[in-house]
Amino acid sequence: MKVKKPTVANPSKARTGIEGFDEITHGGLPRGRTTLVEGGPGSGKTIMALQTLVNGARYDNEPGIFVAFEESSERILANAGKFGWDLAELQKKKLFFLDAQPVADVFQSGSFDLIGMLAALEAKMRQIKARRIVFDAIDVVLALLNDPLAERREVYRLHEWLLAHGLTAIITAKIGGPESRGVNQPHLGFMQFMVDCAVILNHEVAHGVSQRNVRVVKYRGSAFAENESPFLIDDGGLEVTGARGLSRVEVTVTAERVSTGVPRLDVMLGGGYYRGAGILITGFPGTAKSTLSGAFAEAACQRGERTLFVSFDSDANEVVRNLASVNIRLERFVKKGLLRLVSARTISGSSEIHLMRIKNFAEEHGARCVVIDPVSALSKAGNEGTAYSVAERLIDWTKAEGITLLCTSLLDDAAPHEEGTSLQISTLADTWIHLNYLVHAGERNRSLSIIKSRGTGHSNQVRELVLSDKGVTLADAYTAGGEVLMGTLRWEKERAVLAARVESEAAKKLKQATVASEEALLEVRLKAVQLELEVKRAEKEMLTRSTAVRTDELASGKTHLGELRGVDEK
Amino acid sequence: MSKPPLFKFRLYVAGDGPHSTQARANLTALCRELLPERHEIEVVDVLRDPQRALTDGVMLTPLLVKLSPAPIRKITGSLSQREPLLQALGLPA
Numbered sequence: 001m002k003v004k005k006p007t008v009a010n011p012s013k014a015r016t017g018i019e020g021f022d023e024i025t026h027g028g029l030p031r032g033r034t035t036l037v038e039g040g041p042g043s044g045k046t047i048m049a050l051q052t053l054v055n056g057a058r059y060d061n062e063p064g065i066f067v068a069f070e071e072s073s074e075r076i077l078a079n080a081g082k083f084g085w086d087l088a089e090l091q092k093k094k095l096f097f098l099d100a101q102p103v104a105d106v107f108q109s110g111s112f113d114l115i116g117m118l119a120a121l122e123a124k125m126r127q128i129k130a131r132r133i134v135f136d137a138i139d140v141v142l143a144l145l146n147d148p149l150a151e152r153r154e155v156y157r158l159h160e161w162l163l164a165h166g167l168t169a170i171i172t173a174k175i176g177g178p179e180s181r182g183v184n185q186p187h188l189g190f191m192q193f194m195v196d197c198a199v200i201l202n203h204e205v206a207h208g209v210s211q212r213n214v215r216v217v218k219y220r221g222s223a224f225a226e227n228e229s230p231f232l233i234d235d236g237g238l239e240v241t242g243a244r245g246l247s248r249v250e251v252t253v254t255a256e257r258v259s260t261g262v263p264r265l266d267v268m269l270g271g272g273y274y275r276g277a278g279i280l281i282t283g284f285p286g287t288a289k290s291t292l293s294g295a296f297a298e299a300a301c302q303r304g305e306r307t308l309f310v311s312f313d314s315d316a317n318e319v320v321r322n323l324a325s326v327n328i329r330l331e332r333f334v335k336k337g338l339l340r341l342v343s344a345r346t347i348s349g350s351s352e353i354h355l356m357r358i359k360n361f362a363e364e365h366g367a368r369c370v371v372i373d374p375v376s377a378l379s380k381a382g383n384e385g386t387a388y389s390v391a392e393r394l395i396d397w398t399k400a401e402g403i404t405l406l407c408t409s410l411l412d413d414a415a416p417h418e419e420g421t422s423l424q425i426s427t428l429a430d431t432w433i434h435l436n437y438l439v440h441a442g443e444r445n446r447s448l449s450i451i452k453s454r455g456t457g458h459s460n461q462v463r464e465l466v467l468s469d470k471g472v473t474l475a476d477a478y479t480a481g482g483e484v485l486m487g488t489l490r491w492e493k494e495r496a497v498l499a500a501r502v503e504s505e506a507a508k509k510l511k512q513a514t515v516a517s518e519e520a521l522l523e524v525r526l527k528a529v530q531l532e533l534e535v536k537r538a539e540k541e542m543l544t545r546s547t548a549v550r551t552d553e554l555a556s557g558k559t560h561l562g563e564l565r566g567v568d569e570k
Numbered sequence: 571m572s573k574p575p576l577f578k579f580r581l582y583v584a585g586d587g588p589h590s591t592q593a594r595a596n597l598t599a600l601c602r603e604l605l606p607e608r609h610e611i612e613v614v615d616v617l618r619d620p621q622r623a624l625t626d627g628v629m630l631t632p633l634l635v636k637l638s639p640a641p642i643r644k645i646t647g648s649l650s651q652r653e654p655l656l657q658a659l660g661l662p663a
Contacts, residue, residue, distance in 0.1 A: 102629075102630075105643075106630075106633075106644045106645070107645040107646070109649045109652075109655040110592065111647055114631075115590075115631045116631035117623070117630070119623050123621050123624055141630075144630075
């Protein structure tokens with residue numbers, strides 16, 4: 001049994017210790033005053049009253065008296081036994097049950113009053129120093145009076161008595177089903193005016209799903225949350241979903257990024273999801289929503305963060321097995337205790353109950369990351385009305401706790417073209433990733449696009465999501481002629497591009513070789529010409545030289561000849 | 571004819587409240603009229619002895635208990651309605 005201590009103890013209020021209710025009433029019931037709790041049969045009036053009494057006795061040292069007009073105290077005790085309130089121990093000193101059921105064999109002659117009971121209660125009150133008191137099903141005894149004036153008189157008497165003794169009191173009273181509401185119950189209207197606080201418990205069944213709500217109708221001298229707050233009765237008693245005051249959501253904003261589990265997606269998101277963000281992944285069945293959730297969970301566990309994975313669709317063990325086929329191995333983290341899997345299929349009940357259970361699981365596990373697959377299951381079966389507020393509170397709660405929440409949502413088959421969700425959670429989510437099929441050229445391929453991501457520059461491109469036994473990755477989607485190519489077409493395109501590249505490489509090489517050969521040829525020619533030139537030059541030189549020699553020789557020949565001829569010097 | 575039985579009554583009252591005062595007067599008058607010399611009345615004031623109200627389970631006041639003759643009968647109210655009272659006490663109307 002959890003009791004949250006209010007941060008500032010309010011002396012004018014008596015805590016009920018019922019989680020959420022003290023929040024709605026900003027601290028509890030008016031101390032020393034009377035509270036009327038109305039509701040139909042089975043709406044939880046008795047439990048709420050008894051729980052307030054028990055918590056007062058257990059935690060605030062305020063002994064209490066329970067006056068049972070309808071059920072015998074034995075039956076009430078037996079019914080409350082399962083809540084673990086330690087009633088037997090409390091009854092020794094701090095809790096007293098007075099059986100005040102009208103006995104069937106009592107005859108009636110003339111009018112009577114409740115003075116006898118009040119005298120008896122006064123004796124008991126002094127004995128155990130009671131501070132709180134419950135009158136359960138006051139309508140039963142008032143009906144006996146069978147006279148509106150007498151009813152009013154006795155209610156006054158009771159009220160005066162309570163005020164005189166400064167008791168914090170709860171009076172419960174039945175209101176009939178919707179058909180008889182407000183009819184033949186004059187004392188109720190009157191009591192509502194008289195008391196300082198009035199609370200209505202409501203139990204409805206919408207499309208076969210039970211919905212319980214509590215609403216504070218009035219509270220003299222105090223502010224309170226006016227809306228209906230859903231509650232549930234579980235093994236600790238009543239649990240009310242708290243009020244959603246503006247002050248409550250104190251989010252510590254962080255710029256820290258957490259991996260999506262898919263490296264390329266991290267890049268697309270500029271580093272990953274924000275820590276503490278609400279992430280929504282929408283898509284049709286089979287678009288790998290669960291796979292992306294699994295990748296996120298695996299990445300979280302790899303960082304050593306405790307993670308809760310709530311699966312509504314399939315058995316948690318099946319999820320682990322199926323994810324293993326795309327190399328997302330979660331089993332090791334389950335064994336380590338890092339990852340807690342919950343198959344929510346087994347939990348029946350309203351979305352409120354789901355939310356509360358999820359919260360309890362997450363708190364128990366100390367989860368930093370929570371995956372809900374799919375969150376759209378919350379809006380199933382008659383929960384449409386409340387599911388939105390549930391989604392809202394889910395996100396508020398995770399933000400306040402700094403938990404990174406990843407929800408998947410199945411798109412409505414009836415409106416497949418709307419990229420929205422029945423929960424309208426998309427408006428609340430920080431990052432919204434949409435998965436789709438692209439059917440083209442006889443193939444169905446998965447595509448991924450980021451519809452929004454608050455506070456993050458993100459890629460506007462549609463990518464192909466590729467699943468293989470090596471894992472999950474994204475592939476660039478080719479756009480050709482305004483159309484996105486995926487699957488085989490993408491492959492073909494990739495091949496074609498590759499081939500073209502190879503071809504142009506070859507062409508380049510060929511060109512290079514040709515040019516080189518031409519260059520070489522020219523160089524060779526240049527060399528040849530140079531050589532030729534040299535030859536010519538040599539030739540020319542030789543020619544010049546031979547002419548000179550001949551001239552010399554001629555000259556010297558003449559001399560020689562002259563000598564020979566004995567020619568005298570000139 | 572056997573001796574008519576003795577009627578033993580216990581009347582729980584709450585001080586001098588109007589219903590209690592009426593009940594006292596009505597019971598006395600009835601006994602005087604129908605059960606002269608064969609009745610006993612014990613009056614318990616729960617305001618003076620609240621523990622008694624607790625142990626005897628007296629929630630509504632006034633409360634008349636016919637202890638004898640058997641069967642034990644409980645009648646609540648100011649005893650101003652004669653017919654149901656006589657019926658409860660087993661007395662001829």
